[in-house]
Amino acid sequence: MSAPEAPSPALREAGAGPAGLDLTPAGDAAPPVRRIARAVAFDTRTLLRNGEQLLVSLGFPVLALLVLVNAPLAALGLPTDLAGLPPIDVVAPGVLAMAVLGTSFTGQAIALGFDRRYGVLRLLATTPLGRGGFLAGRLGSVLVVEVLQVLVLGSVALALGWRPWQQGAAAVPALLLALLLGTASLVSIALLLAGTLRAEAVLAIANVLYVLLLGAGVLLPAAVLPPAIAGLVALLPSGAMGEAARAASIDGSLAVAPLLVMAAWAVVAGAAAARWVRWSD
Amino acid sequence: MSSAAATVPTGAPSPPPPPRDDADGPALVVDALAKRYGDVVAARGVSFAADAGAVTAVLGPNGAGKTTTLECVAGLRRPDAGTVRVLNLDPHDAGLRARVGVMLQDGGLPGGAPSLAVLRHVASLHRQPLDVGVLAGVLGIDAFARTTVRRLSGGQRQRLALACAVVGRPDLVLLDEPSAGVDLAGRRSVWDLLTGLRDAGVAVVLTSHSMEEVEALADTVVLLAGGVVAASGTVDELTGDGQDRLTFGAPAGLDLRPLRGALPTTVVATEVRPGSYEVVPRGVGVIDPQVLATVTSWCAARTVMPRGLRVGSRSLADVVLELSGGDLHEPTAAAAAPPPRGRRGRRGRP
Numbered sequence: 337m338s339a340p341e342a343p344s345p346a347l348r349e350a351g352a353g354p355a356g357l358d359l360t361p362a363g364d365a366a367p368p369v370r371r372i373a374r375a376v377a378f379d380t381r382t383l384l385r386n387g388e389q390l391l392v393s394l395g396f397p398v399l400a401l402l403v404l405v406n407a408p409l410a411a412l413g414l415p416t417d418l419a420g421l422p423p424i425d426v427v428a429p430g431v432l433a434m435a436v437l438g439t440s441f442t443g444q445a446i447a448l449g450f451d452r453r454y455g456v457l458r459l460l461a462t463t464p465l466g467r468g469g470f471l472a473g474r475l476g477s478v479l480v481v482e483v484l485q486v487l488v489l490g491s492v493a494l495a496l497g498w499r500p501w502q503q504g505a506a507a508v509p510a511l512l513l514a515l516l517l518g519t520a521s522l523v524s525i526a527l528l529l530a531g532t533l534r535a536e537a538v539l540a541i542a543n544v545l546y547v548l549l550l551g552a553g554v555l556l557p558a559a560v561l562p563p564a565i566a567g568l569v570a571l572l573p574s575g576a577m578g579e580a581a582r583a584a585s586i587d588g589s590l591a592v593a594p595l596l597v598m599a600a601w602a603v604v605a606g607a608a609a610a611r612w613v614r615w616s617d
Numbered sequence: 618m619s620s621a622a623a624t625v626p627t628g629a630p631s632p633p634p635p636p637r638d639d640a641d642g643p644a645l646v647v648d649a650l651a652k653r654y655g656d657v658v659a660a661r662g663v664s665f666a667a668d669a670g671a672v673t674a675v676l677g678p679n680g681a682g683k684t685t686t687l688e689c690v691a692g693l694r695r696p697d698a699g700t701v702r703v704l705n706l707d708p709h710d711a712g713l714r715a716r717v718g719v720m721l722q723d724g725g726l727p728g729g730a731p732s733l734a735v736l737r738h739v740a741s742l743h744r745q746p747l748d749v750g751v752l753a754g755v756l757g758i759d760a761f762a763r764t765t766v767r768r769l770s771g772g773q774r775q776r777l778a779l780a781c782a783v784v785g786r787p788d789l790v791l792l793d794e795p796s797a798g799v800d801l802a803g804r805r806s807v808w809d810l811l812t813g814l815r816d817a818g819v820a821v822v823l824t825s826h827s828m829e830e831v832e833a834l835a836d837t838v839v840l841l842a843g844g845v846v847a848a849s850g851t852v853d854e855l856t857g858d859g860q861d862r863l864t865f866g867a868p869a870g871l872d873l874r875p876l877r878g879a880l881p882t883t884v885v886a887t888e889v890r891p892g893s894y895e896v897v898p899r900g901v902g903v904i905d906p907q908v909l910a911t912v913t914s915w916c917a918a919r920t921v922m923p924r925g926l927r928v929g930s931r932s933l934a935d936v937v938l939e940l941s942g943g944d945l946h947e948p949t950a951a952a953a954a955p956p957p958r959g960r961r962g963r964r965g966r967p
Contacts (some may be wrong), residue, residue: 359734
């Protein structure tokens with residue numbers, strides 16, 4: 337065999353690899369919980385480092401909150417029973433739903449689409465993290481970012497006079513359940529899109545849908561829309577999330593139908609993703 | 618592998634390596650691996666083994682099946698036929714992910730994160746990884762530690778991907794063109810690391826288009842062509858017995874009969890490719906100064922300049938060119954491929 341040239345002595349210590357690295361095989365995975373915790377931390381930092389994403393996650397929602405709470409809601413077509421309420425009770429849950437839509441759907445669809453394009457999913461599948469750990473980490477980072485969003489937007493809304501717990505003991509849990517089920521359904525759809533289409537198509541679709549869905553029962557009640565469209569919007573996961581969140585904020589009720597709509601989307605999109613997602617495009 | 622040294626391709630898959638069930642067997646055994654993408658046959662019976670403490674280089678023209686083979690070994694693709702055993706386990710065994718380091722050709726590193734953060738992240742997935750700071754120093758990653766992956770040059774990205782492949786202290790590393798695009802200084806540090814891995818008992822399996830790299834590093838060479846192993850062995854075994862040969866370039870299609878008449882019968886002159894001529898000893902023959910003079914006189918008589926005239930043993934590049942049919946371009950769908958099935962066939966990535 338051809339003897340490789342000796343490594344430069346400066347880099348080599350006696351009996352060890354370059355610069356004293358002990359390269360003796362000792363491959364052993366970190367415990368699963370630690371792997372996923374590391375993945376959550378890594379993905380969260382990556383998300384928060386992305387300025388564009390931060391604008392969608394926090395910048396726009398804060399702006400929407402400040403603008404809409406001072407807007408003449410009746411003039412926007414809000415029915416009189418809603419228009420008579422304190423505006424913040426209607427606007428705050430819509431803005432929270434907007435924040436969840438941006439993080440769990442738009443942000444994740446685009447991130448996963450390009451991770452797939454650039455082989456990140458393939459490479460991480462060969463590390464101890466694996467595909468399951470990767471997805472768990474992603475979902476965890478979405479939840480961490482959403483907790484931050486709820487804390488920031490909730491604080492601004494509180495400062496603007498929002499007091500959801502005064503609508504009853506169920507109000508806050510029902511609101512959080514709506515956001516959680518919304519996340520489950522929207523992340524599943526994001527994964528399905530990102531795992532089946534080309535990254536450029538995912539980028540375009542995710543952005544267009546973000547704008548369209550915002551106006552369809554997320555930011556403002558579906559009641560501002562023509563009745564035929566409002567009926568359709570109630571069947572969308574995003575629209576259902578908006579309606580369920582508002583129901584909790586306005587009178588502390590648990591809106592069962594929208595919650596079921598979101599659960600159904602999560603199950604169907606999740607099953608479709610498990611069936612059709614390809615890990616490289 | 619030495620018994621299979623420099624076998625000429627026969628079209629049939631090479632004989633499978635002997636079955637080894639003990640833990641001391643090869644780190645990697647690939648046996649009759651076949652994989653096609655739609656109508657494109659990427660591998661049709663690839664067999665070889667890679668030992669711990671050795672560098673195994675998988676060579677071949679683009680489309681020969683190198684990346685496909687590596688991806689099947691890494692558990693990223695399932696072969697259509699044949700078996701792969703990695704550290705005596707199925708390549709999809711989850712336990713292997715901590716023991717096999719993989720560097721893919723398309724990188725696969727998260728683009729939005731700083732380089733050193735990516736390496737730290739991969740290290741944190743292992744129980745006892747290498748010291749990230751030292752490894753980053755060895756590969757020069759500390760010079761671009763805070764640069765996000767998507768802003769790295771190709772060579773910087775390669776070094777980061779290599780670091781990620783080895784940071785978990787693997788038994789086997791699979792490296793698809795580890796030094797492609799890496800500058801000279803970087804290449805030296807990559808080679809040092811690969812040599813260090815080999816000396817530490819790691820099985821190193823790499824693909825490369827750099828004959829210099831293969832000649833410097835490889836203990837065993839596996840040459841793929843047309844989806845099969847065309848030859849395998851050490852570099853010396855592949856480049857022959859060390860006998861000198863004479864090669865030169867000249868206009869294509871020269872009539873060699875007068876030259877053959879002038880040369881001793883123990884050497885043979887042929888035009889191996891249009892415009893490339895070779896005089897090779899047979900039996901007891903030898904390329905001596907007299908042979909050289911005969912060739913140059915023959916050229917002079919025809920006012921032909923023998924360009925690039927060289928006497929020496931054939932290079933690894935010669936062997937690769939020869940065994941891959943002199944064709945370094947992507948092969949069209951191989952002859953073994955079935956007739957096209959319409960336009961719905963999935964586009965392959967050979």
